[in-house]
Amino acid sequence: xxxxxxxxxxxxxxxxxxxxxxxxxxxxxxxxxxxxxxxxxxxxxxxxxxxxxxxxxxxxxxxxxxxxxxxxxxxxxxxxxxxxxxxxxxxxxxxxxxxxxxxxxxxxxxxxxxxxxxxxxxxxxxxxxxxxxxxxxxxxxxxxxxxxxxxxxxxxxxxxxxxxxxxxxxxxxxxxxxxxxxxxxxxxxxxxxxxxxxxxxxxxxxxxxxxxxxxxxxxxxxxxxxxxxxxxxxxxxxxxxxxxxxxxxxxxxxxxxxxxxxxxxxxxxxxxxxxxxxxxxxxxxxxxxxxxxxxxxxxxxxxxxxxxxxxxxxxxxxxxxxxxxxxxxxxxxx
Amino acid sequence: xxxxxxxxxxxxxxxxxxxxxxxxxxxxxxxxxxxxxxxxxxxxxxxxxxxxxxxxxxxxxxxxxxxxxxxxxxxxxxxxxxxxxxxxxxxxxxxxxxxxxxxxxxxxxxxxxxxxxxxxxxxxxxxxxxxxxxxxxxxxxxxxxxxxxxxxxxxxxxxxxxxxxxxxxxxxxxxxxxxxxxxxxxxxxxxxxxxxxxxxxxxxxxxxxxxxxxxxxxxxxxxxxxxxxxxxxxxxxxxxxxxxxxxxxxxxxxxxxxxxxxxxxxxxxxxxxxxxxxxxxxxxxxxxxxxxxxxxxxxxxxxxxxxxxxxxxxxxxxxxxxxxxxxxxxxxxxxxxxxxxxxxxxxxxxxxxxxxxxxxxxxxxxxxxxxxxxxxxxxxxxxxxxxxxxxxxxxxxxxxxxxxxxxxxxxxxxxxxxxxxxxxxxxxxxxxx
Numbered sequence: 001x002x003x004x005x006x007x008x009x010x011x012x013x014x015x016x017x018x019x020x021x022x023x024x025x026x027x028x029x030x031x032x033x034x035x036x037x038x039x040x041x042x043x044x045x046x047x048x049x050x051x052x053x054x055x056x057x058x059x060x061x062x063x064x065x066x067x068x069x070x071x072x073x074x075x076x077x078x079x080x081x082x083x084x085x086x087x088x089x090x091x092x093x094x095x096x097x098x099x100x101x102x103x104x105x106x107x108x109x110x111x112x113x114x115x116x117x118x119x120x121x122x123x124x125x126x127x128x129x130x131x132x133x134x135x136x137x138x139x140x141x142x143x144x145x146x147x148x149x150x151x152x153x154x155x156x157x158x159x160x161x162x163x164x165x166x167x168x169x170x171x172x173x174x175x176x177x178x179x180x181x182x183x184x185x186x187x188x189x190x191x192x193x194x195x196x197x198x199x200x201x202x203x204x205x206x207x208x209x210x211x212x213x214x215x216x217x218x219x220x221x222x223x224x225x226x227x228x229x230x231x232x233x234x235x236x237x238x239x240x241x242x243x244x245x246x247x248x249x250x251x252x253x254x255x256x257x258x259x260x261x262x263x264x265x266x267x268x269x270x271x272x273x274x275x276x277x278x279x280x281x282x283x284x285x286x287x288x289x290x291x292x293x294x295x296x297x298x299x300x301x302x303x304x305x306x307x308x309x310x311x312x313x314x315x316x317x318x319x320x321x322x323x324x325x326x327x328x329x330x331x332x333x334x
Numbered sequence: 335x336x337x338x339x340x341x342x343x344x345x346x347x348x349x350x351x352x353x354x355x356x357x358x359x360x361x362x363x364x365x366x367x368x369x370x371x372x373x374x375x376x377x378x379x380x381x382x383x384x385x386x387x388x389x390x391x392x393x394x395x396x397x398x399x400x401x402x403x404x405x406x407x408x409x410x411x412x413x414x415x416x417x418x419x420x421x422x423x424x425x426x427x428x429x430x431x432x433x434x435x436x437x438x439x440x441x442x443x444x445x446x447x448x449x450x451x452x453x454x455x456x457x458x459x460x461x462x463x464x465x466x467x468x469x470x471x472x473x474x475x476x477x478x479x480x481x482x483x484x485x486x487x488x489x490x491x492x493x494x495x496x497x498x499x500x501x502x503x504x505x506x507x508x509x510x511x512x513x514x515x516x517x518x519x520x521x522x523x524x525x526x527x528x529x530x531x532x533x534x535x536x537x538x539x540x541x542x543x544x545x546x547x548x549x550x551x552x553x554x555x556x557x558x559x560x561x562x563x564x565x566x567x568x569x570x571x572x573x574x575x576x577x578x579x580x581x582x583x584x585x586x587x588x589x590x591x592x593x594x595x596x597x598x599x600x601x602x603x604x605x606x607x608x609x610x611x612x613x614x615x616x617x618x619x620x621x622x623x624x625x626x627x628x629x630x631x632x633x634x635x636x637x638x639x640x641x642x643x644x645x646x647x648x649x650x651x652x653x654x655x656x657x658x659x660x661x662x663x664x665x666x667x668x669x670x671x672x673x674x675x676x677x678x679x680x681x682x683x684x685x686x687x688x689x690x691x692x693x694x695x696x697x698x699x700x701x702x703x704x705x706x707x708x709x710x711x712x713x714x715x716x717x718x719x720x721x722x723x724x725x726x727x728x729x730x731x732x733x734x735x736x737x738x739x740x741x742x743x744x745x746x747x748x749x750x751x752x753x754x755x756x757x758x759x760x761x762x763x764x765x766x767x
Binding site: 152154164170258273275 | 593729
């Protein structure tokens with residue numbers, strides 16, 4: 001690069017000017033990508049925020065027609081969640097959080113178990129791996145319909161359990177169906193990502209641990225988990241962000257407007273379908289901020305390295321730094 | 335921050351601001367163009383239909399297409415669930431798209447679509463309005479102006495198992511809920527009726543619940559919205575109606591799983607012989623009479639009017655569909671002619687004969703040849719004439735959500751009927767005013 005510039009100008013350019021020229025060239029090369037990102041990410045978010053400052057177009061009692069434009073209400077849609085509309089919002093908030101925590105915990109445990117199984121050198125390992133992935137490959141709406149039939153009052157679930165539970169009528173039963181269907185579908189996803197991490201662990205480390213007398217559980221906790229942590233954390237982070245935005249599963253499995261399973265995304269859709277775009281945009285912005293905050297906290301606390309860094313190991317998050325407090329750097333925990 | 339980074343950030347910010355400013359003017363504005371005004375243009379058009387209507391109305395559409403090769407009608411399927419259809423139609427209107435020309439609206443959507451300028455006002459002289467059932471035409475009117483033309487109008491019917499009633503020695507079907515409960519006890523004591531469920535309607539949390547709830551209220555002499563347009567649901571009569579419904583669940587007259595039933599669940603249960611009585615729309619008639627093995631009750635049932643509660647005669651809720659012209663469509667002249675064609679007596683008659691869709695033409699119900707072929711026609715006529723429409727509101731979505739919330743809470747025992755009706759009155763007052 002610098003040779004070309006030198007030759008073109010016909011003399012040696014000062015270093016600062018050269019760096020500036022390089023920077024400008026880099027900016028030009030990157031600008032199409034930046035433009036696309038702005039269009040696809042920044043513009044919708046900003047448009048949603050602006051939409052959320054408008055209220056519902058009023059009905060003119062005399063003519064009987066709805067007004068042509070929506071009134072500006074500023075932060076009215078946001079403060080309303082602390083009022084009477086708030087009950088439904090907070091219910092959705094609690095449901096969303098509950099589903100996320102319950103589903104992701106179960107998925108992680110089951111996913112790690114699946115990965116450990118898939119990592120064994122079994123016969124037919126390829127088939128086992130492919131078939132474990134099948135639930136993940138099925139579109140969510142289709143799997144929701146499948147589980148809807150299973151959890152029908154006359155369906156397989158009641159037949160196998162010998163009960164007569166009304167699964168889709170609301171309450172804890174409906175929440176259980178959502179969690180079961182979600183875990184069934186996405187545990188393979190975590191399993192797959194963790195499997196990739198497992199395959200990077202060299203066999204010698206396990207051999208050495210076995211020679212040192214470490215049992216299976218100790219090997220798992222002291223070797224497998226720490227070494228698979230980057231992959232596991234990435235998988236859990238992705239699943240958490242997905243679960244927070246859950247919409248299609250409860251909507252198809254149970255139905256809209258059922259109090260015990262309504263999530264924030266369903267609330268947004270319900271408002272939008274009633275032409276209350278201001279409130280829908282406000283809830284969507286709040287959901288966006290919630291997801292953002294959760295991701296931020298997760299990365300900060302646990303030090304998940306979602307960004308490719310020079311050293312592939314994740315840096316110590318807040319949690320790790322707290323654990324290491326008072327001990328000099330480089331010392332290993334007892 | 336280096337110079338480059340600062341420049342990049344500045345560039346991004348400026349682009350974002352610019353795009354936002356450009357997008358600022360595009361708020362959701364209902365279009366005013368073409369809501370009233372002359373029809374113009376002849377040419378190909380589209381017809382947006384729910385899935386159940388697609389097969390039923392294809393023969394008539396094909397007949398039109400054969401006669402009008404330059405004004406072909408293409409059918410577009412907009413889904414099976416009413417909620418989904420409404421969303422698609424609203425999206426189409428919000429984007430001012432001309433994709434749907436003629437749309438089939440549920441009877442409760444007229445006010446919303448008219449007030450938002452999503453459908454055109456129609457000139458009654460162009461359509462055979464005089465031949466159509468009066469309650470049906472009223473559902474297609476908003477503020478005394480015609481916005482749609484009815485092509486399907488029906489009330490709920492009361493289906494009963496003639497064989498089971500005969501086995502228990504009961505001569506006539508029940509005319510009140512009390513009689514129905516007594517009849518069920520007798521029938522369930524016989525060998526044939528042992529273990530058979532008594533009565534089922536549509537009780538899942540969806541529009542069907544609004545229909546069944548309003549039928550219970552109206553059959554007890556109450557009302558949801560008064561003649562002055564104001565909600566009046568917190569009355570002793572309405573309480574009697576809702577209590578009868580709740581008691582039905584408590585006493586087991588209505589089986590517990592009916593709480594999750596929509597139309598198809600109930601139809602399946604009745605066709606499998608698991609029910610004595612059912613409240614259902616007319617479409618179940620030909621299906622339950624099918625002799626291909628899908629129905630165990632073919633020829634063993636009949637229909638009558640909905641039973642009443644207390645001293646009041648039964649009242650059914652008016653259902654049906656009307657055809658309207660999208661406000662953003664092209665070739666509206668053809669659209670208008672096509673609607674007149676579909677609303678014609680012959681077209682409505684043929685749709686009934688081929689698919690069992692209850693017509694909105696009054697004369698069809700008096701045709702002797704048809705009555706011989708479809709014995710349920712007189713019941714349907716009575717149902718149509720006495721049917722009570724659901725509340726008319728521009729934001730009907732909110733009204734039905736409120737009704738569903740309170741009704742579902744009452745029948746799933748989360749609220750007492752008194753409290754449910756009180757809360758419903760408050761909510762409706764704030765929605766309808």
